[in-house]
Amino acid sequence: MVWIRKRFIVYAVLIAAALVLSGIGSEFSLSGLLDQSNTIDFIRENFASLQWNLMPYLLEQSLITLSVAFLGTFAALLIALPVSLLAAENTSRSRAGFYGIRSFLSLVRSIPEIVFGLVFVASLGLGPFAALLAIFFHNVSVLGKLIAELVESSDKGPQEAMMSVGAGRRAGQIFSILPQIWPNVLSHYFYRFEVAIRTSLVLGMIGGGGLGQSLINYYNSFAYESMATAIVLIMVMVIIVDVTGGIVRKRVI
């Protein structure tokens, strides 16, 4: 066993212990895993008879969900772009500002969107606007950090060229950095948009409107066939966004 070092055995024991503890914590049971007859029955009963008459209403709700995800992330992108220049080591004006903004972004990012959502639903009332704000703030912090890292790893050459022609600091940075990182920015953006659609569904469940709210309402009133209809619509929506994102990314890069 020449490949195995003593150290590995220690790691293996530690990981095995962690697995066992996690199994206990999550009430894992092998019989529960294997016996899915109830689940299959549930799917067979409810997905077989989708409530097509609900479609117009559910489509409207899915537009709300999409709007929340799109506006929330797009507005976040518009704010994150300038913020990232302040949050990147090579473009911020002062070290204090750089550390301050980076720390602030970390702080905001550490708050889960659902917590933002609960706060805004409580303070602003039920509805998609609370979900919109939750997604917006979280994504400013996520995109701000991701784009700042792109700015930091960008090629310094064009920046030097813009300095040497005497361009203004910020204008020079925008021209020399943004075109380089643009494909990656869009890539991050589409990923965040896809994530935001899922988040927007979850936020709907706590009162943020849209398809998520319909879903939880059907669930709470045992209208499982209607719930199944909503789930199918969710899957279609996520797949469409995924495919569109892929196409756009390919075109830009």
Add this chain to the structure above:
Amino acid sequence: MTEEQKVIQLADASVIYEEGADPALKNINLTVKQGEFICVLGRSGAGKSTFIRTINALQPLQEGSVQVLNKDLAGLSEKQIRSVRADIGMIFQHFHLIPRLSVLQNVYTGRFGHRPSWKNLLGIFSDQEKETAEHYLSEVGLLEYAGRRVERLSGGQKQRVGIARAMVQEPAVLLGDEPVASLDPTTSDHIFQLLRRLHEDRDLTTIVNVHDVELASAYADRIIGLYEGELVFDGKPGDMNQRTLQSIYR
């Protein structure tokens, strides 16, 4: 020499990058006159890039002074430095063009130092500026590529865009930091012919780093040799001999 003729003057100029490290430039004293074509020779690490970069304030001095176009670079505000840089064109070994922009768009960026930032960001250029940009594109022989993205050019073409971007500044001095080091010998020769022509047409003061002695001797009026940050040769190509070459490349 009158003040008019004196374009650049370095006095006891030293650059030290890190405390305790050997200076990258040691007590350099030299004067550049209006209309000279200078090549800077030296081994890798001799301080050629550092020297070039002190002239447009990309690299500040630790000791001594550098005067460019009758201004001491040490005392200038950020805005004044920008205005000096706007009058000095620079080309680079790796071209440093803006990716994703077209050839013509890249040339426009050469005007940035002469204009307010908001106009640069909005991309508002006068008819005259458009004419100037196209004029220099045709001077470097790339007018037909104006709309092409710069990524799709060859190395030699990219350097021509770099030169057009520098020329559209209508600079008083043109600097080159090893502009042909990434190009093949024939293309290098063409680039130097172009630099020489631009220099002769408008008496443009030109200072270019090269590591190829042949190129320097063929095109320069004056050669400056650096060795470990020190000025070890300053004279005409004809004044170079085995011994002086030895002092540069020992």
